[in-house]
Amino acid sequence: MGVVDACAETGTAVADSVERGRAGEAEAPRARNKRRRTGSWRRALLAAFVIGAVVVPLSAAARPEIPAPAPAALAPLTEATLAETYAANGANAAEASRMAAVDGDERRAAADRAMADPDRQLLAYDGRGPGLAAEVLGDLAHADRIAVLVPGSDTSLDTYDRFRATALNLRRQLTHDAPNSRTAVVSWLGYDTPRTVSATVLTADRADQAAPRLREFIRQLRGITGRSARIALLCHSYGTVVCGRAAAGLDVSDLVLVGSPGTGADSAAGLRTSARVWAARGADDWVGDVPHVSADLFGTTVGFGTDPVSPEFGARVFAAGAGGHSDYFSPGSASLANLARIVLGETTEVTHA
Structure with missing residues (x-):
């Protein structure tokens, strides 16, 4: 069997597993008819995704290196x-x-x-290649509640504004909900994120590279804030794989997984963290149609295992509303309201799915 045929078979199997997983659900006749109509295109779409991600050559022409100075030499934070x-x-x-x-x-x-705007507060910056940055919203030195956001695929300096917008939305929600609290939000683009359609997004390689950087960043935050501040790590999409890899021993109070393809761990306990582990997925998030499995494909482990919103994983599942994959930090959404409550420590107010 050729590589393309093997991938096509794998993609079809992936899609079929989605269908089998849903076959046991009690459905009304109208829902069953809709499932029949959509089953074939879903299988084709997922098969094409696997083929595109695995077969597309990694040697394709890369974007020329963008000239930029080396990062600034800094004193310890x-x-x-x-x-x-x-x-x-x-x-x-x-x-x-x-x-x-x-x-x-x-x-x-x-x-x-x-x-470079003088009003921006950059804890880190590297303009080379896709770019790296860590930006603070709020008074970090005096905050007693800190949210660190970890992005998913296709995030770089060229697309940073949309990542920053999620941090701004959370910052506004925190200020609205607790105007007298001392909070800060940090957008951490501290790793080379994979492309959404690529071989790298299906494996933990980028996450394994990113995990020690995230651990070091949290350690540096403690050098600024001391031990008393509570840090919540809010991870989105492939960023949840990064957080899963970094979780063991990480000094954070809450680990939040939204839109997650899996963490690489079989359960919340498998993350080996003392933090409270939360998970959510919007009703219209396409990640819900991606099988949460892990398999060896051509000598590489593909997929990230147990679905974090499943009972088997054991996370605290909270409501995310009807939103899609990019809507978790949208103003007015159930997910944003719950994320703010988690950051503020108002865990009894979090609404559950």
Whole structure:
């Protein structure tokens, strides 16, 4: 059997597993008819996804390296060095913008220029390649409740604004719900995220590379805030794989998984964390149609195992409403309201699915 045929068979098997998993559900006649109509296109779509992700050559032409300075040399992060850190990273972003403009990359120049705004608070910045950044919203040094957001696939400096928008939405919700509380939100683009349709998004390789960086970042936050602040780690999509890989021994109070394809662990206990583990999925999130399995394919482990919203996983499942894969931080949504409650420690107010 050729590689393409093998992938097609695997994709069909993946799709069939979705159908079998639902076959036992009690359905009304209208729902059964709809299932028959949609079954064939769902199998075709998932088979095409597997073929595209595994067969598309990784040697395809890569985007030329974007010129940018090396990251700024910084003193260890403490409350006393925060202002200096923000200024140095802002200056680095301004220089990256200048270099990108000289190179003719106006899109990246604009992205870097926005990051260099004096009102932005950058804990880290690297304009090279896809880019890395960590940005603070709020007074980090005096916060007693901190949310760290970890993004999923297709997040880079070129698409950073949409990731930042989720952090801004959460920050506004926290301020609305608890105007007198001391909170901060950190958007952590601290790893090279995979593309949504790629071989890398089906494996934990990028997550394995990212996990030690995330652990070190949380350690650095503790150098600023001390031990008293409570940190909630909010992870989306492939970012949940990163958080799953980093979870063991991580000094956070809550680990939140939204839109998760799985974490690589069979259960919440398997994450080996003392944090409360939460999970949610919107009713219209396409991740619900992706089988939560793990299998060896051509010598590589593909998939991330148990569904975090399933009873078998054992997370605290909360309501996310009718939203899709990109809607967890949308203003007015049930998921955003619950995420804010978790960050604020108002766990008894969290609504359950």
